[in-house]
Amino acid sequence: MEKLISGIHQFRKQYWSDNRDLFQKLARQGQSPSELFITCCDSRVDPTVFTQRQPGDLFVYRNIGNFVPPYRDGRLDGTGVGAAIEYAVDHLRVRDIIVCGHSDCGAMNALYRDRKAFAESPHITEWLKYGDGTLAVVADNYPGKSKEERLAITSEENVLVQMENLRTYPVVQRAAREGRLFVHAWFFEIGEGNVYGYSPEKGQYELLHLGEE
Ligand SMILES: [Zn+2]
Numbered sequence: 001m002e003k004l005i006s007g008i009h010q011f012r013k014q015y016w017s018d019n020r021d022l023f024q025k026l027a028r029q030g031q032s033p034s035e036l037f038i039t040c041c042d043s044r045v046d047p048t049v050f051t052q053r054q055p056g057d058l059f060v061y062r063n064i065g066n067f068v069p070p071y072r073d074g075r076l077d078g079t080g081v082g083a084a085i086e087y088a089v090d091h092l093r094v095r096d097i098i099v100c101g102h103s104d105c106g107a108m109n110a111l112y113r114d115r116k117a118f119a120e121s122p123h124i125t126e127w128l129k130y131g132d133g134t135l136a137v138v139a140d141n142y143p144g145k146s147k148e149e150r151l152a153i154t155s156e157e158n159v160l161v162q163m164e165n166l167r168t169y170p171v172v173q174r175a176a177r178e179g180r181l182f183v184h185a186w187f188f189e190i191g192e193g194n195v196y197g198y199s200p201e202k203g204q205y206e207l208l209h210l211g212e213e
Pocket of ligand 1: 040042105107
């Protein structure tokens with residue numbers, strides 16, 4: 001806790017002072033982010049850091065495993081995600097939605113564990129059901145992989161499954177039809193700091209920072 005308080009002092013002294021105009025403009029004019037960024041709660045995955053954006057730039061929604069429950073599947077779990085999607089697309093008028101997974105994701109690992117391990121954690125048990133579609137895709141398409149390979153593949157495939165779920169939202173379908181919304185599947189590799197984007201044309205993830213020194 002002390003680290004947070006000393007961090008606030010440091011923030012006030014340096015970052016806020018250096019960006020006072022930006023903060024005051026944001027306070028006056030409100031937010032106008034251009035992207036909705038959906039990613040995992042993992043403490044190592046901070047989209048504002050790895051995209052080097054500023055406060056006011058990204059509308060961020062995080063949950064364990066970066067799941068996007070399908071539109072109104074009857075469970076209340078997805079309400080928070082759905083509200084963020086509807087608000088971002090129709091009220092903030094974001095131009096892009098990025099769903100971003102990451103390496104070494106605890107949620108992807110948990111999908112392969114016996115659910116009895118979470119007997120005392122009913123919300124985790126319930127939430128992990130949103131990974132069932134991903135498990136099925138991996139089991140069908142990547143038999144005979146090692147545990148490590150399977151985990152990496154699961155994280156990458158999970159983003160694509162969640163992208164499909166995202167497309168079940170009427171607000172997303174309508175905005176995409178109007179040509180004012182684009183959706184993207186990304187993947188962040190923690191150790192290397194690499195960020196990949198999925199290319200639907202090529203059917204694979206590609207480095208987004210190709211060609212840099
Ligand atoms: Zn994660």
